[in-house]
Amino acid sequence: MRVLVIGAGIGGLCLAQGLVRAGIDVRVFEGEAGVHSRYQGFRIGLGGPGLAALRECLPPRLHGLLEATTGELSGERRVVDEQLRVTGRLGPLNGGMATDRHVLRHLLLAGLADRVEFGKRFVSYEEAADGSVRAVFADGSAACGDLLVGADGVGSRVRRQLLPEAEIVTLGGNGLLGRTPLTERFAGLVPGFGTVVHGPQLRMLLGKMEFRRPPHLAAAELAPDVELPATGSYLRWGAFLPPHVEALPQDWTATRELLLGLMDGWHPDLVELVRQSDAVNSSPLTVRHAKPVPHWGTRRVTLLGDAVHVMPPSAGQGANTAFRDAALLCRSLTAAHHGEAELLAAVERYELEMLDYGFAAVAASLEQLPTFTPTGR
Template sequence: MRVLVVGGGIGGLALGAGLRRRGFEVAVFDRDTDVAATGGYHITLDERAQSALREVVAPQIMRRLLASASALRLRDRDAFWDRRGRLLGHGPDLSGDAGVDVDRVTLRVLLAEAVGDDLRLGRTASGVDQDGDGVPRVLFTDAAPASADLVVGADGTHSLVARHLAGGPTNNPAGIIGFSGRTLREDLSPGERQRLGTRSGLAVGPRGAALYVGFLDPVGNVALDAPELRMSVTTGPTYIWGAMFPESAATDSLRGLRDGALQAALVRRFRERGWAEHTLELLARADPHSVAAYRFNAASTRAADLAPWPAGRITALGDAVHATPPTAGMGAGAAIRDAAALLRHLDDVGDGGATPVEAVARFEAGMRRRGGEILTLAMRTVRLVLATDSTLGAAATAATTPLLAAAARLRR
């Protein structure tokens, strides 16, 4: 069986690696010319995502990944703060958590290596269709069409493959604009280093202002102590943060800014909403060139709404189907799980087993369930942030957070 994969993100590369490992004829096409030149900062892989990854790559690739990843079990418990930086509560105990955080660049480079020569960079797909015999094809802007037994769209939130299948967009703006950046822990004041600790956390204030803080240390908190295999982009304790504001004309205007100008505008935006000055160190002392803006998009949380097309020889996976805001930290992991699931179903094709279309139908049924689950989790935080962006929501947030902070102090 020949399979063409459109998109060389995490899900597409995972699928390509798995197909190559199983002996399928495969080609993965991506418009990028350098897999290391990718957006994003870090990816969380829970136990399910790691198990799926072990199905698609060789053990040595997994070892290199873990040697370059930060173990969640070595972090402090996650925290929740208010806009003054007061502690409101903690997340669950992570001491038994098998999850890891890894730089997106590191993961993509490892997966690309596993795909090998079957990865075709610098190839921009312009569409998909079927020839007169019903054979699926991928069309390109700068090359002749390519045909296959199966075409898989792994081309992200704005997927042309999924749009072709669904007859329109498969997701919509979620109502939030995100801003992300990187800040070295050593660049913060001693007080902020102590407050933030070696943990991830979330602070939510009135009027839809929120700040996620992710802690990444692939050296000090390495998941596998094998320095000779390490290839992490992050080499010291670093906070990977994400600021959130509801979409509006004022917020959208920030998307046109870059680097230090965007960084300064974000600090002003939080300051105008009454955030304590010390909580803004994280933004003010970030690497200016790491600061970027992006829109949150989300598919429906209803599983029945996902992949709303009859199964056939063209399908899609990952964000192309279940575009997920980053608020659950599960989007990339879900795409890897999709890839592993599709591989398992394709293994059943032939020799009296399932037909390719039957395999795709079974895969899409499971993908709908997975997608609905992660979207439900991700949208909880989105709805929380949006709920504070009203007169009543802002007043409730301002009134309740001091009470929660006082209760947290009593518990300590």
């Protein structure tokens, strides 16, 4: 069996790691020129079935490195006003870990150098009469396999061909995603799991990414063949702007000044958090979600992660659900590889279960979104 994965994001790479462990031939194709081509550095939370799925797919020798390059993610979720006065609590969450998406992506590339090709922009697929599927790329090349998996994110070209009627909704309003180097002063803003700031014109969501060990140093000791970036600890923040802010400047410096203008009179720690933000790793934030789709009838093309069930970040379930997809699909394909199931039947079981929990996660994320967005958005 040969599996073609379109997209070398964390979901596609997690699947590839699991398939390699299962002895299944897998090839991953990524349109970007390299792993550093695009900003991907923000904190994500891992926990529950998602964290278990990641560990299931990742080689055991890398489990210690995963643990060393994450941070604590537990405790109370405070709601405060713009002066940092506590106005409410959302209840504690425990048992998870925080990780940096860019660092995790490097970790998931470990051992896959001969299986991942960058600079391969997917154009379309063709299903052949002999049961194979052919992926066509913009450079004129092609690859053939027994199954093609679209793990190419919210703008998935695979989804557009497989499910042309599937709808991705872009929610109104503007958001910003910022990253500020962690200091003792800023660490105090997030004493637990996270902090939500309800200000008069905007709302902010604060999360701390404090690595247990510097990723590049942990890799050098625990897995010398793995190269991880020298990313420092930081505080990740999201800001959801009021409806009257209809357009954002292209330049981050100008965008930051706009945000600081909306924060006039706020607590100095919050103002300084934004003022010291890292321009390279801060950007506008577009919030999208997928509308549920019925099962499309199994064929030799399927979908994983944001390519099928993109969701708002409000419940912290996007990456967790993608990892859950990867582990479930890996188990299904392993059964087919061992002759315990027919390939299409195995893929169908994956799709039916994935659609059920995937769109339940979308609904839960939408339900929690008003907690983090300004009234009227």
